Amino acid sequence: MEKTEKVEELISHEDIKEMRKSSYDCDVCKRSFSRKSNLTVHKYIHRREKLYHCDTCGKSFSQSSHLTKHKRIHSGEKPSRCDVGGKSFTDCSNLTAHKRIYTGEKAYNCDICGKSFSHNSNLSKHIRIHTGEKSCHCDICGKSFSQSSNLSTHIRIHTGEKPYHCGICGKSFSQNSNLTVHTLIHTGEEPYHCDICGKSFSQNSHLTKHKRIHSGEKPSHCDICGKSFTDCSNLNSHKRIHTGEKPYHCDICSKSFSSNSHLTKHVRFHTREKPYHCDICGKSFSQNSNLTVHIRIHTGEKPYHCGSCGKSFSDSSALPRHKCINAGDKPYQCDICGKSFSRNGDLTKHKRSHTGEKPYCDISEKPYHCDICGKSFSDSSGLNKHKRIHTGEKPYQCDFCGKSFSRNSHLTGHKLIHTGGRKKRNFASCMTFSFLLHRHFEKYQMTLGQLKIHPQYLSSLKTERK
CATH class of the missing domain: 3.30.160.60 (Classic Zinc Finger)
Structure with a gap:
């Protein structure tokens, strides 16, 4: 009789346990919990209610355990130590994931592409690539991200x-x-x-x-x-x-x-x-x-x-x-x-x-200064060209004769000598009119007596403009 009562008590306990397993369901994702306290904690994830605040930086968390782990970032505390390599971690879950480096174990698999991961959080991040889910939103500009760290x-x-x-x-x-x-x-x-x-x-x-x-x-x-x-x-x-x-x-x-x-x-x-x-x-x-x-x-x-x-x-x-x-x-x-x-x-x-x-x-204003002689320039290109006077740098080289120049414009002018694009002109070819010759002398305050000019050249000068 006593044995029968114990069996009935056992059956009754199992029934109650089974009942509890299915009695606490999340109305958002339909997930079931055997304890009401677990469901309460779970619901915070959906409600984004963050009741636990860090006194150091003000960051908030939905669970007390997450706050405890976070505080170790500020304190530097790493109580979980790897017995193979000696590396320390803030919590045992990170240590477990770290140990898989040595074992090569990747227990978390993507059902979509088959890729494997050593940590469940890495799998969760990866799945968002396929789903395009961006659940983390910026309150300032509204931009969305797949990860809170981003x-x-x-x-x-x-x-x-x-x-x-x-x-x-x-x-x-x-x-x-x-x-x-x-x-x-x-x-x-x-x-x-x-x-x-x-x-x-x-x-x-x-x-x-x-x-x-x-x-x-x-x-x-x-x-x-x-x-x-x-x-x-x-x-x-x-x-x-x-x-x-x-x-x-x-x-x-x-x-x-x-x-x-x-x-x-x-x-x-x-x-x-x-x-x-x-x-x-x-x-x-x-x-x-x-x-x-x-x-x-x-x-x-x-x-x-x-x-x-x-x-x-x-x-x-x-x-x-x-x-x-x-x-x-x-x-x-x-x-x-x-x-x-x-x-x-x-x-x-x-x-x-x-x-x-x-x-x-x-x-x-000339904000660009030469650190060698102190000369100032209005733009950086002018300063760079000037510095070549000090350094002797001549980066522009003639393909015909190999002569080098500090400026590209000087090289361009020089090349015309080779190509015939512009011939060198002497004094006589420029001064074809007498008034040009006198104007030139006036400019430099010179007289005919100061120069040795061939009489034949003087007689060839034109007196009128065309």
């Missing part, structure tokens, strides 16, 4: 926060990855090499993008105009042409830019920072691309060739300009008066005649 990084664009600082030069960055890349400028390390052309890169992602130049692959397409790009970052920058969005602002002059790289280049005009140095002559540049072009002055490399006339250029931007001159094309048109130009820079200068804009506050 949203946090994006918000720093609005706040201007740059928590990652370079220990060498003190420069700050909004992302740790950008700081890592920046540090390589100081070390000069470029561990990733292209097996086609031998070019080296500081990041593997840069090498991957570079290889697409050789393969011609452009996997990122603009859904507005159809233009293709080698990577999504260039596509995103391009899309801002259509939207007009310029989220990157200069703290010095408030000018806005569509991409962070353009802002970085612009800021260097204010700071005059030139982190890229030529190993041959020591000259410094604000952009790596300018250094690359400069080095070709020393090497003589001109990899960009015109298919029409065979002329070669060291700078890729010079080739399209040259082709426009050859073809007579003037693709840059003034929207005010309709005048056309072969170069965008010429159009920009022309527009100032309509707007009255002056590139500097005062037309007499």
Whole structure:
């Protein structure tokens, strides 16, 4: 009798347990929980209710355990230690995921493409690529992201926060990855090499993008105009042409830019920072691309060739300009008066005649100074030309005789001697009229008696103008 009662009690307990398993259902996702407390915690995920706040940075969390893990970022506490490599982690779940590096285990599989992951959170992020889900929204501009970490990084664009600082030069960055890349400028390390052309890169992602130049692959397409790009970052920058969005602002002059790289280049005009140095002559540049072009002055490399006339250029931007001159094309048109130009820079200068804009506050201002003699210039190109007087640099060489010049215009004038485009004219061929000769003497305060002039030349002078 006693045994029967115990069995009945057991059955009754199992029934109750089974009942509990199915009695707590989430009305949003229909997920079932055996305990009401678990359902309550789960519902916070849907409601986005974040009751637990960090006293240090103010970040909020839906669960107390998440806040505890987060606080370890500030305290530096890492209680979970790997017994193989000795690396420490803030929680045991990260340690478990880390250990799979040694075992090679990837327990989480994507049902769509079959790709495997060592951590469930990585699988969740990956699945959003297939679903296109972007559940993290920016409260300031409304932009959406698939990961909260990407949203946090994006918000720093609005706040201007740059928590990652370079220990060498003190420069700050909004992302740790950008700081890592920046540090390589100081070390000069470029561990990733292209097996086609031998070019080296500081990041593997840069090498991957570079290889697409050789393969011609452009996997990122603009859904507005159809233009293709080698990577999504260039596509995103391009899309801002259509939207007009310029989220990157200069703290010095408030000018806005569509991409962070353009802002970085612009800021260097204010700071005059030139982190890229030529190993041959020591000259410094604000952009790596300018250094690359400069080095070709020393090497003589001109990899960009015109298919029409065979002329070669060291700078890729010079080739399209040259082709426009050859073809007579003037693709840059003034929207005010309709005048056309072969170069965008010429159009920009022309527009100032309509707007009255002056590139500097005062037309007499000359912000570019020579650090050798102190002479000042209104633009950087004038300073660069001037510096060649000190350095003796003559980057423009004549193809006919090998003579070098400090300016391209001087080379152009010199070449006419070889081509016959302009003959050297002597004094006699210029002064064909007597009034021209007298005017010349008046200009330089000279008399006929001061010069030895052949009588035959004097008799040949014409007295009247044609």
